[in-house]
Amino acid sequence: MKVCVVSHSAGDGGAERVLIETVEVLRDAGIECLVVLPGEGSLAQALRVQGTTCKVLKYGWWVGDRRSAWERLRSGVACLLSAIRLSAFFARSRCDLVITNTLATPAGALAGTIMRLPHIWWIHEFGREDHGLEFNFGEKFSTWLIDRTSVLVLVNSVAVASKFQSLISAGKLRLLYYSVHLNSVDTSGATAAIPRTGKPRICIAGRITEGKGQKDAVWALKHLKDRGVDAELVLMGGGGSYLDELRILARELGLESDVEFTGHIPNPLPLMASCDVAIVCSRCEAFGRVTVEAMKLGKPVVGTRSGGTVELIREGWNGFLYEAGDAEDLASKLEILLKDGELRTRMGEAARAWATEWFTRTKFQNHIVSIVSRTIDARHGEEHSAG
Secondary structure, eight states, X not given: OEEEEEEXXXXXXXXXXXXXXXXXXXXXXXXXXXXXXXXXXXXXXXXXXXXXXXXXOOOOOSEESOOOHHHHHHHHHHHHHHHHXXXXXXXXXXXXXXXXXXXXXXXXXXXXXXXXXXEEEEEOOOSHHHHOOEETTOXXXXXXXXXXXXXXXXXXXXXXXXXXXXXXXXXXXXXXXXXXXXXXXXXXXXXXXXXXXXXXXXXXXXXXXXXXXXXXXXXXXXXXXXXTOOOEEEXXXXXXXXXXXXXXHHHHTTOTTTEEEEEOOSOOHHHHXXXXXXXXXXXXXXSOHHHXXXXXXXXXXXXXXXXXXXXXXXXXXXXXXXXXXXXXXXXXXXXXXXXXXXXXHHHHHHHHHHHHHHSOHHHHHHHHHHHHHHHHHHHHHHHHHHO
């Protein structure tokens, strides 16, 4: 069996980390994997370290900010041309199955259709709600194409399934939670450690963008200070203009000495492990990998009452939920945890136990291997019948 996985990027985001885990468990089950990427980068490097063959082929996205009719037409032509190149590569590689990782590009699905290969589309995002991405050719047509070119459509949360259930044929939509596997290197490796000041430490990890809502965290720290709760905030992640806005806001609120911006950290887990409470301020998180990582590290999590986050946090048991954009609500939940060490420890242990039980490498491997094997077997069965 050989699976070709088409990645939307060559970076190191959440979807790319899931791709690495997927290839690893499929390989361990004896299924050969080949990953196609739109460029060189950290993803290709990580895959090659684990012994995975990578092929770089240029292809574009069919999602983005709103574009002119000419730009949409040009992107459509580019997608078709890249699909033709990909189909020739699939033919040479003798793939049995194509998996497209994320909504961003249709090249793999179109190429699989050209080659009459079964195709699985793995959706890791809402699109508009979490990343502000619009389909260049409209949601109705694009989801119709996703449906028509795929034997299965995998989603990473009940929340994402709810969005697409009316757009994808009944029986094709399948929920598949990640393993969120942490090993000793992840959690104990060296990082740009920040010396502890003795204050309770709050952390938030992820790309620093408006959709991730880090301003809530900065304002919540200000509200905590005003209530006499002394704490420090660590923001892990790189960003552009929004990062500059956060720095300015921290300075204007007099929080410069209590807010630490680490920039991009390849492995944020050791620093996360040094924190007392983790927060997730995303306006609409599709799944919440960082939430599960923090829980596996024994940290209670305060997250927004939206998207996939509500599937992970059980109010008052392994964390708290707050209304997105309401920094005072966030501060109130943080105040409860920061003032009660015993509660914080108890909730952290509950979070660790729950996340460790639900998100395991074994469960994930069993599910993805079953899906891949059955899909390929069905294809071979059809070919045998036709022969």
